[in-house]
Amino acid sequence: MEKKSFLRFLGKKEKDFLFLEGEELHHSKVRRVKLGELIEVNTLDGNIYIGKVIDINKKYLKAELIEKLEVYEKNTQLDLYLIVPNKLSKIDDLIEPLSELGVDRLNLVIGKFTAVKEKDILKKMDKWRKKALNSLKQCKRLYPLEISGISKLSDIEANSSFNILFYEKEKEKSLKDFIGKTFKSISIVIGNEAGFDKEEVNTLKEKGFITLSLAKNILRMETALITAVSQSLLFLED
Amino acid sequence: MEKKSFLRFLGKKEKDFLFLEGEELHHSKVRRVKLGELIEVNTLDGNIYIGKVIDINKKYLKAELIEKLEVYEKNTQLDLYLIVPNKLSKIDDLIEPLSELGVDRLNLVIGKFTAVKEKDILKKMDKWRKKALNSLKQCKRLYPLEISGISKLSDIEANSSFNILFYEKEKEKSLKDFIGKTFKSISIVIGNEAGFDKEEVNTLKEKGFITLSLAKNILRMETALITAVSQSLLFLED
Numbered sequence: 001m002e003k004k005s006f007l008r009f010l011g012k013k014e015k016d017f018l019f020l021e022g023e024e025l026h027h028s029k030v031r032r033v034k035l036g037e038l039i040e041v042n043t044l045d046g047n048i049y050i051g052k053v054i055d056i057n058k059k060y061l062k063a064e065l066i067e068k069l070e071v072y073e074k075n076t077q078l079d080l081y082l083i084v085p086n087k088l089s090k091i092d093d094l095i096e097p098l099s100e101l102g103v104d105r106l107n108l109v110i111g112k113f114t115a116v117k118e119k120d121i122l123k124k125m126d127k128w129r130k131k132a133l134n135s136l137k138q139c140k141r142l143y144p145l146e147i148s149g150i151s152k153l154s155d156i157e158a159n160s161s162f163n164i165l166f167y168e169k170e171k172e173k174s175l176k177d178f179i180g181k182t183f184k185s186i187s188i189v190i191g192n193e194a195g196f197d198k199e200e201v202n203t204l205k206e207k208g209f210i211t212l213s214l215a216k217n218i219l220r221m222e223t224a225l226i227t228a229v230s231q232s233l234l235f236l237e238d
Numbered sequence: 239m240e241k242k243s244f245l246r247f248l249g250k251k252e253k254d255f256l257f258l259e260g261e262e263l264h265h266s267k268v269r270r271v272k273l274g275e276l277i278e279v280n281t282l283d284g285n286i287y288i289g290k291v292i293d294i295n296k297k298y299l300k301a302e303l304i305e306k307l308e309v310y311e312k313n314t315q316l317d318l319y320l321i322v323p324n325k326l327s328k329i330d331d332l333i334e335p336l337s338e339l340g341v342d343r344l345n346l347v348i349g350k351f352t353a354v355k356e357k358d359i360l361k362k363m364d365k366w367r368k369k370a371l372n373s374l375k376q377c378k379r380l381y382p383l384e385i386s387g388i389s390k391l392s393d394i395e396a397n398s399s400f401n402i403l404f405y406e407k408e409k410e411k412s413l414k415d416f417i418g419k420t421f422k423s424i425s426i427v428i429g430n431e432a433g434f435d436k437e438e439v440n441t442l443k444e445k446g447f448i449t450l451s452l453a454k455n456i457l458r459m460e461t462a463l464i465t466a467v468s469q470s471l472l473f474l475e476d
Contacts, residue, residue, distance in 0.1 A: 072454060097461040101453065139455040176472060180418055215339065215471075216310060217377040223335040226461065230468035233453075234414060 006050065007031055008040040008137045013065065018043075018051040020061040028061050039063060046071070046142060071142055076236045077185040078103050080229065081156050083111035085192040085221055088124055094225060095128050099135035099145040101229050107148045109156065113194035118150055125149075153200050158208030160185035162235060165204050166228050167211040168195050174213045175231050182237045188228050193221055244288065245269055246278040246375045251303065256281075256289040258299040266299050277301060284309070284380060309380055314474045315423040316341050318467065319394050321349035323430035323459055326362055332463060333366050337373035337383040339467050345386045347394065351432030356388055363387075391438050396446030398423035400473060403442050404466050405449040406433050412451045413469050420475045426466050431459055 009028060011020040018041040020028050033039060033053060041049050041063065048071055051063030080103050085091065091108075098106055108121060125147065132145040162183040164175075168191070189204060201211065214224055214231075247266060249258040256279040258266050271277060271291060279287050279301065286309055289301025318341050323329065329346075336344055346359060363385065370383040400421040402413075406429070427442060439449065452462055452469075 074454075096458070097464075100455050100457045100461050101465065102455055139457065141455050176476070179472065216312075217338050217340055217379050219338045219377065220334070223338050223464070226335075226464045227339065227468040230465040231472055234417065234469055234472060238414070 005140075006038045006040045007033065008042060008048070008140060010044060010133065010137065011041040011061075013041070013043050013047070013049060016065045018049055018063040018065055020063075021059065025059075025061050028056075033061065038066065040069070042136065042142070044143070046073070048142070073142070074102070075184070077105075077160065078229070078232065078236060079105045079107065079160060079185070079187045080225075081107045081109050081187065081189040082225065083109050083153070083190070083192045083194075083196075084114045084116055084121060084150075086115050086194075088116060088120065090222060091124070091128060092131070094222060095131040095145065095147075096135045097226050098229065099132050099141065100139040101226070101233065102141060103145055103229055104143075105146040105148055107156075108150050109153055109189075110150055111153050111191065111194075112197040112200055113192065121150055154203055156187075156189060156204065156207065156209075158187065158204075160187040162186045162232075163189075163207075163209045164228075164232070165189045165196075165201065165209040165211050166191075166214045166224065167201055168214075168218075169201075170211040170213045172213070173211065175235070178235060181235060183235055184237050186232050186236060188232055190225055190228050191221075243378075244276045244278045245271065246280060246286070246378060248282060248371065248375065249279040249299075251279070251281050251285070251287060254303045256287055256301040256303055258301075259297065263297075263299050266294075271299065276304065278307070280374065280380070282381070284311070286380070311380070312340075313422070315343075315398065316467070316470065316474065317343045317345065317398060317423070317425045318463075319345045319347050319425065319427040320463065321347050321391070321428070321430045321432075321434075322352045322354055322359060322388075324353050324432075326354060326358065328460060329362070329366060330369070332460060333369040333383065333385075334373045335464050336467065337370050337379065338377040339464070339471065340379060341383055341467055342381075343384040343386055345394075346388050347391055347427075348388055349391050349429065349432075350435040350438055351430065359388055392441055394425075394427060394442065394445065394447075396425065396442075398425040400424045400470075401427075401445075401447045402466075402470070403427045403434075403439065403447040403449045404429070404452045404462065405439055406452075406456075407439075408449040408451045410451070411449065413473070416473060419473060421473055422475050424470050424474060426470055428463055428466050429459075 048069040050067045055062040286307040288305045293300040
């Protein structure tokens with residue numbers, strides 16, 4: 001039988017009750033949640049509960065815990081290192097698809113061709129993290145996409161079992177050469193519109209990254225990113 | 239040695255000369271193309287030429303043919319059948335990535351849950367085809383993404399060597415089960431936000447489509463489409 005699903009919110013659990021407060025309370029009012037209705041609550045500690053709403057007031061929504069949902073816990077890790085594009089608003093639109101696709105961590109990297117100031121990137125972090133939290137409820141993933149602080153390209157380490165640098169000048173090797181293999185963890189480095197400097201590529205190669213071609217046509221950064229993640233998912237263990 | 243590439247335009251060839259007219263002439267002026275400069279011209283008949291600009295006037299830009307580029311001709315076919323979303327503007331933003339990814343034909347399909355009127359879809363065709371043409375120059379594909387007229391779901395035929403219906407209620411099978419296989423042609427059917435009616439799924443299954451799951455999380459239509467195409471590309475023959 002198919003499991004019915006309900007509106008999902010972020011909240012907390014206290015004994016046998018679930019509570020929504022602040023923005024989540026507001027959001028539940030916008031979605032016209034009523035007394036007696038069933039809702040799903042993600043407590044951000046790896047648990048999702050179903051609760052029946054028993055009280056709605058100005059301070060909180062209270063629901064009686066009905067059931068703990070069985071959640072799908074994955075054992076894999078997908079890390080994305082993105083060379084920050086010069087138009088930061090491009091990142092705004094990427095948070096949602098990256099969250100939906102199950103990327104675990106987005107690492108923002110200052111590359112040689114990044115002309116944006118660190119402080120301007122930091123200013124947008126809150127907005128991006130909020131987008132990641134909101135998307136979590138829609139796409140029903142368990143934990144939010146983690147957006148890490150800024151790092152330099154030379155700080156990136158090849159810590160995964162498959163470490164890929166998608167490089168526009170690589171013409172020989174592509175993901176197709178790895179068909180049939182699966183990995184527990186994958187790290188992907190991907191550039192912005194300006195591409196990579198040769199020295200940057202050498203640095204990452206020495207660290208253990210493999211340069212791969214992503215497509216025969218020229219992809220814009222947004223398409224490249226989603227394509228890189230989508231295709232890499234096929235190489236993650238189940 | 240790496241081949242240098244130049245600004246690409248759409249034009250025509252007459253004997254040993256290349257001509258840009260109308261919007262392409264205008265576009266070349268916006269990009270400040272000058273006498274003596276080398277440009278690439280796609281004549282939309284499967285050929286790309288390099289020409290040296292020898293005349294720019296109000297009617298045309300004329301270039302002397304220098305070289306015929308060797309083009310990469312693919313032997314595969316990727317067809318996408320999209321159940322039209324109720325917010326037509328969503329398609330606006332999808333033309334460019336679909337073009338970049340090398341989809342050959344986008345077929346717009348009226349499904350049971352499509353609430354948009356045919357005439358409103360037809361009104362936007364010109365805009366979408368123009369977007370496809372513009373993208374062609376940027377991503378450097380040879381032929382434009384073909385956007386076919388409207389069809390009904392029952393008109394879709396499983397004519398490719400791999401015919402996929404990405405179905406949100408399919409939980410067992412996914413593309414991972416086909417790893418290692420490659421196909422000469424792939425058809426993908428993908429729904430809008432409303433998903434598919436069970437009867438529609440049965441119709442397509444009887445025609446030979448295989449239902450596959452796309453992701454464990456819930457994907458918005460835009461993400462689903464790019465992901466479906468990106469992943470399918472790994473199953474196309476070289």
